[in-house]
Amino acid sequence: MEQVQVVDYRADDAADRFTRSLHETGFGVLVNHPIQQGLVEKIYADWLAFFDGDEKQRYAFSKETQDGWFSTAVSETAKGHTQKDLKEYFHIYPWGRIPPALKADAMAYYEQANALAGELLSWVERHTPAEISRHYSEPLSHMIEDSRLTLLRVLRYPPLNGTEPPDSLRAAAHGDINLLTILPAANEPGLQVQARDGSWLDVPGDFGMLIVNIGDMLQEASRGHYPSTQHRVVNPSGEAATKSRVSLPLFLHPRPDVVLSERYTSHEYLTERLRELGVKT
Numbered sequence: 001m002e003q004v005q006v007v008d009y010r011a012d013d014a015a016d017r018f019t020r021s022l023h024e025t026g027f028g029v030l031v032n033h034p035i036q037q038g039l040v041e042k043i044y045a046d047w048l049a050f051f052d053g054d055e056k057q058r059y060a061f062s063k064e065t066q067d068g069w070f071s072t073a074v075s076e077t078a079k080g081h082t083q084k085d086l087k088e089y090f091h092i093y094p095w096g097r098i099p100p101a102l103k104a105d106a107m108a109y110y111e112q113a114n115a116l117a118g119e120l121l122s123w124v125e126r127h128t129p130a131e132i133s134r135h136y137s138e139p140l141s142h143m144i145e146d147s148r149l150t151l152l153r154v155l156r157y158p159p160l161n162g163t164e165p166p167d168s169l170r171a172a173a174h175g176d177i178n179l180l181t182i183l184p185a186a187n188e189p190g191l192q193v194q195a196r197d198g199s200w201l202d203v204p205g206d207f208g209m210l211i212v213n214i215g216d217m218l219q220e221a222s223r224g225h226y227p228s229t230q231h232r233v234v235n236p237s238g239e240a241a242t243k244s245r246v247s248l249p250l251f252l253h254p255r256p257d258v259v260l261s262e263r264y265t266s267h268e269y270l271t272e273r274l275r276e277l278g279v280k281t
């Protein structure tokens with residue numbers, strides 16, 4: 001496949017190069033973007049401490065609302081896989097439960113990332129061929145306006161101790177469900193994307209970069225023009241296996257009533273996929 005491009009957000013041709021990378025690989029990476037790296041690093045440090053402590057026990061996730069802490073025992077099994085991922089995570093919604101001491105920074109980040117996402121969606125829209133975009137039921141950036149479902153996930157992949165089931169990965173190969181995902185580079189490597197020939201390539205992820213990928217809902221709405229590419233997080237070995245990995249994806253979700261295609265509204269699509277993941281009844 002073509003390479004995932006690293007694009008300077010401030011360049012004149014940024015929108016063009018970035019959306020071409022999304023079209024060709026499902027991924028694009030930004031540097032010199034407006035998200036504050038200091039805020040990201042503070043969130044990483046504070047949440048690593050949270051996951052190391054006991055307070056998380058009071059935030060067990062709700063199947064109904066999907067907010068709160070998902071322990072390693074309940075974490076997702078990627079579609080088509082049998083082993084659970086080696087991860088725990090916390091789902092943050094502006095209306096949801098969140099430890100009070102962590103709330104202000106998380107909300108500040110949510111606002112910044114959501115604002116940037118709106119702009120990136122308008123880049124995506126502007127660079128969609130007319131024969132595709134005429135099928136969008138509304139402008140893409142409208143689809144996320146006032147959405148209560150856009151989700152900030154703080155992920156913690158614990159150190160490995162050698163007792164992990166064989167074949168289990170930090171995150172098994174999967175496509176994201178939502179429209180677009182915005183992901184600051186994690187504190188440790190491991191994220192890979194699948195090429196058309198089936199091989200796995202490292203996603204550029206120097207500290208400070210911002211990784212963006214297409215989700216299944218945008219693939220559905222764009223009739224495949226923007227592909228939702230399989231990606232995964234591989235297990236570290238040696239010294240790196242003793243370290244936790246933390247990452248912070250924002251999953252942009254449309255309002256539930258948004259029509260994605262003739263087959264699906266966004267609500268129908270999400271419900272079907274959460275059932276498959278085993279986190280909803």
Ligand SMILES: O=C(O)CCC(=O)C(=O)O
Binds near residue numbers: 183191247249
């Ligand atoms: O942790 C990462 O780098 C990626 C996480 C991811 O792909 C996901 O949670 O959907």
Ligand SMILES: [Fe+2]
Binds near residue numbers: 174175176231
């Ligand atoms: Fe993902």
